[in-house]
Amino acid sequence: MKVDVAIIGGGPAGSIAGKYAAASGAKTIIIEEHPAIGEPIQCAGIISRRAASACEVKRGDFLIRTAQGAFINSPNHRLRIDGHEEKAWIIDRKIFDRELASRALDAGCEILLKAKVVEGGQGRLEVRVNGEREIIEAGVLIAAEGVKRRISRLYLGDTNLPRIIPAIQTEVRCDFEDSDFVEVFLGKKVAPGFFGWMIPTEDGFGRVGLGIASDGIKASALSYLERLISDHPLVRGSTTDFVLGGIPIGMAKKTVSDGFIAVGDAAGQVKPTTGGGIYTGAVCARIAGRVAAEAVLDGDTTRMRLLEYEKKWRRLIGKELSIGFKIHRWFSGLDDRKLDQLIESLNDPEIIRVIENFGDMDKPSILFRELISLPKAKVAGLLFSLMKSF
Ligand SMILES: Cc1cc2nc3c(=O)[nH]c(=O)nc-3n(C[C@H](O)[C@H](O)[C@H](O)COP(=O)(O)OP(=O)(O)OC[C@H]3O[C@@H](n4cnc5c(N)ncnc54)[C@H](O)[C@@H]3O)c2cc1C
Structure with a gap:
């Protein structure tokens, strides 16, 4: 089989990249190893309204409550x-993922289920479909394969993510x-x-x-x-x-190589403060799908051309993820006494008001900036230790 864009993985990042690649005019296929999209579920299923809008979904059957x-x-x-x-x-992640996959189908993307990518080479993938070996050739491969990133390692070198x-x-x-x-x-x-x-x-x-x-x-x-x-x-x-x-906590050092893009958990595009990856993966997958399709249609799928994806996603969310990573590192080193001190010191009407007004589960830096400017001695002590980690 020959396609313009082949996507490994039918999770949120894969489906959104598939939708964007197909909508940009590329013959696109998503290859998913499981027999159904959205299974097995590995998620607490809590997303911000901003995440829903990045995924371009409205309230639907997947919404359990708010x-x-x-x-x-x-x-x-x-x-x-x-x-x-x-x-x-x-x-409900199962229904949510299926909704995203159906948007990809609507855009003209194909989905191959029960198909596991077992090997990768330049512009080609070896896939086991129902136990049979099949070769899929593609102008650009997008790995949206989740945290295990077995195929990404083949293309990007053995670059480990900072922490799992x-x-x-x-x-x-x-x-x-x-x-x-x-x-x-x-x-x-x-x-x-x-x-x-x-x-x-x-x-x-x-x-x-x-x-x-x-x-x-x-x-x-x-x-x-x-x-x-x-x-x-x-x-x-x-x-x-x-x-x-x-x-995955921490961004991948490299997310493109010749004819190859990694996106979502496979690229470490996850908020280190909460572990949420649906919003960040969606933001990046839209860029990945569009850039991959345009590169194939322009006849240039080199790393230099695909770096457009890497530059764009890092510009949009790279700074926030790197601040989040520093907050995560600082937070994970706090012992119980310091955690108690932190929560006790935040329990102040003025501080709570700031948290309620500026707390943002996708952008912790907004709250961080506000807290740091507060003239509260007790908070300042702990925040000083956080600032030292920057
Ligand atoms: C316990 C837990 C709770 C979480 N809670 C939240 C939350 O509340 N909110 C939030 O935003 N995020 C949460 N996350 C993170 C979120 O689940 C991920 O960030 C998100 O699913 C990543 O999407 P993805 O498309 O990159 O990868 P995935 O959703 O992991 O999809 C990857 C897909 O690729 C397929 N695949 C892998 N390898 C191959 C192969 N070789 N061939 C074919 N198919 C392959 C897999 O079967 C899978 O379907 C949670 C994670 C965990 C572990």
């Missing part, structure tokens, strides 16, 4: 942040204090170096999960989650149905 704020829990303190309006969507956070989640019965709010848990016992979450879904249920980001931890993410479920007063019941995945 959230207007969060309770942030450190070992000994609890902080209530109320956005006073709808701030985020809690979605093991994350785990399950859905259980939960009693939320307020089901318009998500719960966030900080601390060594719950989720060393990162955070745990509890996200309301259908009445009486919630997604409970966590990621761990401390080096040298021997216990598994599963053992932390089991403890969170058994110890937390808001969680009822047990489960055996877990979602496991890795969250």
